[in-house]
Amino acid sequence: MRVVAVKVKRQIVPGDDLFGVLSQIRSLKEGSIVAISSKVVSICENRVFKKSSVKSRDGLIIKEADRYLPRKLVPKMRALLTIKNHALLPSAGVDEFDGLYVLWPKDPGRTAKKIYSILKKRHHLAKLGVIICDSRSTPLRRGSTGFSVGYFGFSPLKFYRGKKALSGRIMRMRVANVVDALAAAAVLVMGEGGERTPIAVIEGVSEIEFLNSFYQPKDPDERFEVDPGRDIFSPLFSGLPWQNKKSSR
Numbered sequence: 001m002r003v004v005a006v007k008v009k010r011q012i013v014p015g016d017d018l019f020g021v022l023s024q025i026r027s028l029k030e031g032s033i034v035a036i037s038s039k040v041v042s043i044c045e046n047r048v049f050k051k052s053s054v055k056s057r058d059g060l061i062i063k064e065a066d067r068y069l070p071r072k073l074v075p076k077m078r079a080l081l082t083i084k085n086h087a088l089l090p091s092a093g094v095d096e097f098d099g100l101y102v103l104w105p106k107d108p109g110r111t112a113k114k115i116y117s118i119l120k121k122r123h124h125l126a127k128l129g130v131i132i133c134d135s136r137s138t139p140l141r142r143g144s145t146g147f148s149v150g151y152f153g154f155s156p157l158k159f160y161r162g163k164k165a166l167s168g169r170i171m172r173m174r175v176a177n178v179v180d181a182l183a184a185a186a187v188l189v190m191g192e193g194g195e196r197t198p199i200a201v202i203e204g205v206s207e208i209e210f211l212n213s214f215y216q217p218k219d220p221d222e223r224f225e226v227d228p229g230r231d232i233f234s235p236l237f238s239g240l241p242w243q244n245k246k247s248s249r
Contacts, residue, residue: 001204005189005197012198014100018044019118022199029203031210033129034119035186037198038149039095039102041111041132047103054101057094064103065092067242083242086225087147089136108132108150109214116152127210129153133183135192146187148179155209156180156224178208179224 006025018041025034042048054060058080062068065082074081079090084104093104105111112130120128131151135144148156156179186200217223228237 001185001202001206003185003189003200003202005191005195006199006201007195007197008199011098011196012040012043013098014043014046014048016044018115022115022119023122025119025199025201028119028123028125028128028201030125031127031203031205031208032125033131033154033182033186033202033205033208034115035131035133035183035190035200035202036115037190038093038104038108038132038134039097040198041105041108042102043097043100045105045111047105048097048100049103051096051099051101057101060101060103061092061094064094067244068092069240069242073240083228083237085149087136087149089134093134093149104134104149105132109152110150112150112152113214120153127153129182129208129210131179131183131186133187133190135187144192146180146183146185146190148183151179152214154178154211155215157222158207158209159222 008021008024012021021040021044022034022036028034049060058071061080061082065080065084067083069081071077071080080092081088081090082092084092085108095102112132115132116128116130119125119130129151130153132149133146134149135146137144156177158176158178160174160176182202182205186202190197190200215224228234231237
């Protein structure tokens with residue numbers, strides 16, 4: 001697998017054309033995966049607020065979150081812990097950038113589909129994947145890793161059910177999270193600072209199932225998102241006072 005970052009000519013600002021930014025990808029091979037920072041997508045979509053216009057950052061985070069834990073429950077009150085779009089992360093994806101608060105894209109899956117359609121046509125491809133990436137902390141680990149906020153063009157999962165393990169036993173449950181693994185690799189190469197490389201092109205990924213539509217399995221056990229009540233980490237969700245969003249900025 002090869003992951004190459006794409007450098008942009010200048011800092012992206014509100015009002016920039018997303019597809020103009022993506023034109024800095026000079027060429028794409030058949031079966032490539034294009035990863036792009038959610039922050040760049042959001043800035044181009046004007047999903048931003050001037051800090052001076054926001055009364056309370058916490059209020060904005062609560063408005064964006066699906067569920068949240070009060071700051072007082074977090075050591076040193078460093079962050080609001082939130083759940084948004086089936087992802088556990090601090091601050092519901094609200095980031096700070098150049099005097100702005102930047103939110104997640106409003107509908108990252110549909111934006112990924114638009115990017116897919118444009119790039120597929122522009123580069124004359126039959127198979128292409130798109131990932132919109134962000135980064136988050138992992139419980140009990142220091143530092144952040146990339147993950148997928150939205151994707152299109154391929155299955156996010158790889159199923160090993162029915163295949164043989166090295167021991168010879170037939171696997172019954174094993175599933176690989178392909179989309180977040182690729183997002184993590186892309187964000188590592190893109191960087192988290194001032195690299196000005198908000199795009200990465202991933203080539204040579206084996207056994208990707210490319211799709212021309214949204215991933216919608218008939219079997220609920222093959223869905224990418226897991227309902228909190230069915231998750232193996234459900235004690236963390238059911239045993240804490242998670243609150244539904246109820247405030248505005």
